[in-house]
Amino acid sequence: MKQVVIATKNKGKAKDFEALFTPLGYEVVTMFDVAPDMEIEETGTTFEENAVLKAETLAQALGKLVIADDSGLAVDALGGEPGVYSARYAGDHDDEANIIKVMEKMNEVPDEKRTARFCCALAIAGPEMESHTVFGTCEGVILREKRGTNGFGYDPIFFVPELNRTMAELTPEEKGAISHRGNAIRKLAEELPNIM
Ligand SMILES: O=c1[nH]c(=O)c2ncn([C@@H]3O[C@H](COP(=O)(O)OP(=O)(O)OP(=O)(O)O)[C@@H](O)[C@H]3O)c2[nH]1
Numbered sequence: 001m002k003q004v005v006i007a008t009k010n011k012g013k014a015k016d017f018e019a020l021f022t023p024l025g026y027e028v029v030t031m032f033d034v035a036p037d038m039e040i041e042e043t044g045t046t047f048e049e050n051a052v053l054k055a056e057t058l059a060q061a062l063g064k065l066v067i068a069d070d071s072g073l074a075v076d077a078l079g080g081e082p083g084v085y086s087a088r089y090a091g092d093h094d095d096e097a098n099i100i101k102v103m104e105k106m107n108e109v110p111d112e113k114r115t116a117r118f119c120c121a122l123a124i125a126g127p128e129m130e131s132h133t134v135f136g137t138c139e140g141v142i143l144r145e146k147r148g149t150n151g152f153g154y155d156p157i158f159f160v161p162e163l164n165r166t167m168a169e170l171t172p173e174e175k176g177a178i179s180h181r182g183n184a185i186r187k188l189a190e191e192l193p194n195i196m
C-alpha cells in the first residue's frame, strides 16, 4: 500500500487523516511509527511557520516527503485565541482543561458573538522540493456545554451551523467533508501537480 507520512504525534489528527487518505488508497504513517522519540519544538508564531517547521524537520530526518499539520481554534470574542497555542492553552495537550478555559473566558459572551473558526495549515516538505503550505478553515459557534464524543480537542464545543451538530457529533468521514483539515487537504491535492 502507498504510504503518506504525517509529522504528528496527535492520535486525533491521525484519525482525521486516515478518514481522508484511506479512500484514496494511502496508509497513514505518523511519528509514532517512524520517529517516536523525536520532539519538534513549535517556536513559530503562525500556523504556517509551525507546519513548515514540523514538515521540514521530519523530512530531513527521513529523507522522504512529509506532510505536517499545524492547527487550532480562533475565537472572535477572544481576539483569535487560543490560536497557535490551542494545544497548550490551559494544560499541555489537556483537552478537558483547554475546553474549560475557553468556556470560562466566554461566560459573558452572548450567543450572537460566539463565532469561531478552526484553522489548519498543512505543509509539504521533501528532499527535492521547496516546502509548500496550504490553509483551510471551518466556521462555527462555541457552545456553553459539550456535545458528542467523537473527534478530539475542542470538537465537543464547536457547533457547525450547517449540520446542526458539533464536530464531536460527526463521524470522521462527515468531519473530513467540512473540516479545516479536510478543506486544506483538498486544496493541497489541487495544487500538488503545480508544486512537484
Ligand atoms: O477540536 C478540535 N478539532 C480539530 O480538528 C482540531 N485541530 C486542531 N485542534 C486544536 O489545536 C491543537 C493543534 O495543535 P498542533 O497543531 O500543535 O497539534 P498537536 O500538538 O496536537 O499535534 P502535532 O501534530 O503538533 O504533533 C490541537 O491539539 C487541538 O487543541 C483541534 N481541535
Ligand SMILES: [Mg+2]
Residues within 6 Å of the ligand: 042, 087
Ligand atoms: Mg503540536
